[in-house]
Amino acid sequence: MADKTSVLLIGENTFPFHEFDEMAPRIENALGDDIAVTRTTDRDSLRSLDDYDVLADYLTDSSLSGAQRDGLSSFVADGGGYLGIHCAADITSTHDGSGGIDHRDEPFPELRELLGGHFIGHPEQSTLRVDIADTDHPVTAGIEDFEVFDEPYTVDYDEDAIRVLARMDHPDLDDYPVTWVRTVGDGNVCYVSLGHTAEAFENPQYRRLLRNAVRWVSA
Secondary structure, eight states: OOOOEEEEEEOOSSSSSSOHHHHHHHHHHHHOTTEEEEEEOOGGGGGOOTTOSEEEEOOSOOOOOHHHHHHHHHHHHTTOEEEEEGGGGOOSEEEOSSSOEEEOSSOOHHHHHHHSEEEEEOOOOEEEEEEEOOOSSGGGTTOOOEEEEEOOOEEEEOTTTOEEEEEEEOTTSOOOEEEEEEEETTEEEEEEOOOSSHHHHHOHHHHHHHHHHHHHHTO
């Protein structure tokens, strides 16, 4: 039997939402038994990711030290896989250390370059439809259009730098991407904006999308 794909799942418990202790088990369960997940809140783990095939990012506060940024960037450039889930695209919010949230005027440039886009806002949680826009990609293989109750993200993105695989159909929003992919150096990057609610991680289509994404970014 082949070795399992090894994933380092990183998050935090500093915000009153996206709490890692609550959401990490849901993410791990969605990824399934054939993916070996190690959970961490230690950002210094990013300094060296040699023991892993994939970094799964569920951080909201994306402030990293130079060594942490360099470790992540070199990991992907050298062929490592990166899967950004939901809040990973919020690369302007930081925790002020006393329970409050600060907002940068501009996203962290290294992470913006890695992702090819970033979070700019969201309306209230609601049921939205996810339309598969590109069926000719391994991440969307076998995925049908689906509805999910979640927090719909509006995003800014570079159309010429990403390949959009799925879009949202929301009555109050424009046609924003929900899933996109790109390559950075020798590494594969996938971002999926869903993942705020427990209901999202129970959705079979979303679960399959995440598993497909891990397999593709680790290829």
